[in-house]
Amino acid sequence: MAVYNTSSDSANTAIRAFLTKVGEYYWGKSFNTASGSSKKIFEHIKNEVFQGRCAYCGKQANKLQIEHLIMFNRSQYGLHHPGNIVPSCPPCNKRRKNSAKEYLDWEDHLEQVCRENGDLDSFFERKKKIKSHMHQGKYKYPDLNEAEQHAIRVIANSLYDNIKMENDKALKMYQELDSAFVKR
Template sequence: MPTNYGSSDTSNSAVRRYLTVIGTYYLKQLPEDIQRKFKNGQLWENIKEEFNYNCAYCGRKQGEVIEVLVKRKPMKKELILEREHIFMMNQEDVGLHHPGNIIPCCNPCNNSRHKKTWIQHLEDICAGDIDVFQYRKEKILEQIEKYQYSSIKESELLKIRETAKKLYKEISSITETAANKVIEDLITHSTLKG
C-alpha cells in the first residue's frame, strides 16, 4: 500500500515555520525601528523602493503589463512584486524570514527559480550580460549586508540546518504514521460494516 500522502508538504511547512521563528531571534538583534517596520510591512515597501520597484533578478518594474499563462492560455497581467527569500526557506538552504534575506521578485522569476541558488538564477536570467549581472548581484549583496544577514555565523547555520533536517524527518514520520493508522482503522471499520 502506498504511504506518500503529502508528508513532504507537511514537513516543508514545519521547516518554514521553524526558520521563521529562528529568523525572529536574529531580527531582534536589529534596531527596534527595523523590527517594527518589518513586522508592520513598512520595511517591505522600503525594500521595494530601494530596488526602484524592480524585480531584483530580471529588472521588470512593478505595474508593468506582462503576459502570463493562466490555465495554459496567455493573459495580460500587471506585474506585482513578491517577497523572495534569497536563501530559500528549506532544510538545505535554511534561509530565514529576515529582512536581509528578502528581495523583490516578479512571479515569473520566482516560479522559474526552482532549486537553483540565487546566484545561479541571476546568472540564468542575465544570460551572459556581465554588466547587468554584476550590478544586480551587488544590489542583492548590499541587501544582505544592510540588514546584517551576513553576520549569521556558519556554525550557527550548521546547527540550524541540522535541526531543520531532524524536524523534517520527524514530521514526515509522524505524518506517515498517523495517516497509515487512520487508513488501517478505516479499512478495519469498513470491513466490519461490510
C-alpha cells in the same frame, strides 16, 4: 491552500515555520510580512531599496513578490529575515536549476536571468546592490558561521523527518483504533 495535502507538505511547512522562528530570533521581533509594520518593511525594501524594480531582471512590475535570496526551504535553509528578502517579478521568482537539477544559489540565478535577458552587463551592478542590501543595510542578514548553518540544517532535517513520520503513523493508529473499538 494545496489541493492535495501530503505528509511531505506538512513537513515542509514545519521547516518554514522553524526558519521563520530563527529569522525572527535574529531580527529581534516578529516578521509577519502579511500585515502591519513588517508589511511596511517589505514595501520599503521594494520601493526604496530596489526602486520598485525586480532585483534580478531590473524591470518595473506591478506585482513584485517576496523572494528569499537564500531559499526558504530544505534545499538552502534561508531564514525569513528582511536581509534575505528582495522584490521579484513572477518569472524571476522561479529559481533556475543546474544540469544536476539542483536549485542555483541566488548569485548564479541572477547571472542566469541576466543572460536569458541578454543583459549580462547589468549582472555585477545588480549583484552589488543585492549584496549591499543583504550585508550592509539596515536589514543586515545574520552572519551565520559554519557551525550555526550546520545546526540549522540538522534541526530542520530532524523536524522534517519527525513531522513526516508522525503524519504517516496517524493512519496506522486510526486503523488500529478503528478495528479495536469501532468495529467490535
